[in-house]
Amino acid sequence: MKVVVQVKLMPDAVRASAIGATLRAVNERANWVSGVAFERGVPREYELRKHTYAELKAAGLGAQAAQHAIKKVCDAYATLKANIRAGNLGKPGSKRRVKAESKPIVFRPEAAHPFDDRCLSWQYDTRTVSIWSTAGRLKNVRFACSAGALRMLRESRKGESDLIERDGVFYLIAVCEVPEAPLNENPSGFIGVDLGIVNIATTSTGYRAAGRGLNRHRKRQLELRRKLQAKGTRSAKRRLKHRARKEARHAANVNHIISKKIVTTAERTGRGIALEDLSGIRDRVRLRKDQRAPLHSWSFHQLGRFIAYKALRAGVPLVYVDPAHTSQQCSQCGHIDRRNRVDQATFACRACGFYANADDNASHNIDRKGQDVWTAGRESRVPATP
Incomplete structure (x- = not known):
C-alpha cells in the first residue's frame, strides 16, 4: 500500500x-x-x-x-x-x-x-x-x-x-x-463504530470519543475569525493568515488518535471493524441554520479514511454497512420505530423496554450488520454437488 x-x-x-x-x-x-x-x-x-x-x-x-x-x-x-x-x-x-x-x-x-x-x-x-x-x-x-x-x-x-x-x-x-499485513480471514467478531458530532466515535466495545473538546475548539476558532475579519486591519489579516488551517490540523490530530485506538483494539482482539457508509449524507439531510456549520465541519470522511488505511496496514478486516435505521432499531429485539430515539443521547425501545445510550445502541446494530456483510461476502457461491 x-x-x-x-x-x-x-x-x-x-x-x-x-x-x-x-x-x-x-x-x-x-x-x-x-x-x-x-x-x-x-x-x-x-x-x-x-x-x-x-x-x-x-x-x-x-x-x-x-x-x-x-x-x-x-x-x-x-x-x-x-x-x-x-x-x-x-x-x-x-x-x-x-x-x-x-x-x-x-x-x-x-x-x-x-x-x-x-x-x-x-x-x-x-x-x-x-x-x-x-x-x-x-x-x-x-x-x-x-x-x-x-x-x-x-x-x-x-x-x-x-x-x-x-x-x-x-x-x-x-x-x-509499505507492505500490507496479512488479512485476518477469520475475525472473531466485528467492532461497530457509530460516527457522530456530539460523540465523534462510539464503538460496540464501550469506547467513546466525545466531541465536546473538538466542537468547543471549532467554536472558538470561528469566533476568533469573525473578530479578526471584522477588524480588517493589516495586523488582523496577518493573524488570520497565521491561524489558517489551525482548526483542520487539530481535527486531523484528533482523528488520528481515535482511529489508532479503534484499529489497535480490533487488532489486539482479533476482530474486524464495521463502519457506516455515510457518503452523501450532507445532501440528504435538512437542518436548521444553526446546525449547518457543525454538520459541514464534521470530518467523518477523514476519520473513515484514517481507520481504513490503519486497518489495511494492520491486516484488520473492514466492512461498510447501510446506515439506515441504525439509530432507530433496538439492538436487543430488532424493533424499528422512530420514537425509540427519545432524544440525541437516549434510546428506549417501545417494544421490549430496552434502555441505553443511543450511540451505544447504534454501535451494536452496526456491529451485527458488519458481521452479516462479512458472512455474505465470504459464503461459497459454488453449486452443491448433486
Whole structure:
C-alpha cells in the first residue's frame, strides 16, 4: 500500500530564495503549457511535448523539470475530464461547469511540483537532500521529520516526491510503498463504530470519543475569525493568515488518535471493524441554520479514511454497512420505530423496554450488520454437488 511522508525543508536564506524561485518558475511555465494545451484541444502528452518541450528548455528548465511540467498539465486536464464525466461540476450548461470548461487550468505559484530521483536525492544519515533548482543544484539542504518517518523513507520510499510551499515553508511529500499485513480471514467478531458530532466515535466495545473538546475548539476558532475579519486591519489579516488551517490540523490530530485506538483494539482482539457508509449524507439531510456549520465541519470522511488505511496496514478486516435505521432499531429485539430515539443521547425501545445510550445502541446494530456483510461476502457461491 502507498503511504505519504511529509518532511519539512530547512534551507538557509539563499537556498530558500532559490527553491521559491524554482517553484514559481515551474508553475509559471506549467501555466503556459496549459494555455497551449487548451488552444490545441488538450492533445496527448507526446504531442503536447512536441509543441512545448523546446521552449521550456529555452526558458531555463532542466530536461526532467520540463517533462514533469508537461505531465502535470496533462494529469490536471485528465482529472478535470474525469470530474466532468462523473458530474462533479454539475450538469451541461451549469455555471460551474461552463467556468471550468471555458478557460485553461491555472496553477498557483506555490502549487506542488514533482521531483524524481534525477532531480532529487536523499541522504538519510545526514538528513539532507540535494535538489535541482533554476539556480543550479542545491546540495546539503537539511530536512526535519520524526524517527518513524525517517525509517519509512529509508526502507520504503519509491518514485517521485512533491515539493510544495505552505505559508512560506517548504515541504517534500514522498510516496512510500509499505507492505500490507496479512488479512485476518477469520475475525472473531466485528467492532461497530457509530460516527457522530456530539460523540465523534462510539464503538460496540464501550469506547467513546466525545466531541465536546473538538466542537468547543471549532467554536472558538470561528469566533476568533469573525473578530479578526471584522477588524480588517493589516495586523488582523496577518493573524488570520497565521491561524489558517489551525482548526483542520487539530481535527486531523484528533482523528488520528481515535482511529489508532479503534484499529489497535480490533487488532489486539482479533476482530474486524464495521463502519457506516455515510457518503452523501450532507445532501440528504435538512437542518436548521444553526446546525449547518457543525454538520459541514464534521470530518467523518477523514476519520473513515484514517481507520481504513490503519486497518489495511494492520491486516484488520473492514466492512461498510447501510446506515439506515441504525439509530432507530433496538439492538436487543430488532424493533424499528422512530420514537425509540427519545432524544440525541437516549434510546428506549417501545417494544421490549430496552434502555441505553443511543450511540451505544447504534454501535451494536452496526456491529451485527458488519458481521452479516462479512458472512455474505465470504459464503461459497459454488453449486452443491448433486
